[in-house]
Structures are given as C-alpha cells and as structure tokens.
Amino acid sequence: MDKFALLLVIIGALNWGLIGLFHFDLVATLFGGAGTLISRIVYTLVGLAGIYSIKFFVSERERTS
Secondary structure (H helix, E strand, O other): OHHHHHHHHHHHHHHHHHHHHHOOOHHHHHHHOOOOHHHHHHHHHHHHHHHHHHHHHHHHHHHHO
C-alpha cells in the first residue's frame, strides 16, 4: 500500500509540475479532460494518497525526536 501511495503522490507531483511550467495537465490529457469521471477518480486517488502519505512525515518525526 505504501508504494502505491508513493506512486500516486509522484504522479500528482509530476502533473502539478507540468501544469505549473507548461500549463499542461497530463491526467486530463490521458483521461479525456479534467471533468471526466476517470480523471476525477485519478485526482481523488492522488489526493487520498497525499493524505495517506502524511503518516510518513509523522513517523519520521517520531523516530528523530
């Protein structure tokens, strides 16, 4: 589960980088626009993976304290 979440976070980060640099939304391009059901599912999964990944920050902080 951790690797899948990390993969989704990386996809989201790359997509935001492309949007910021080139105004190019790769997810929307691959899945038919930002409003399609598939694109919305991908965006939702990326968001949930980001929330899930907060545990890595918290667990790392607990180990160093």
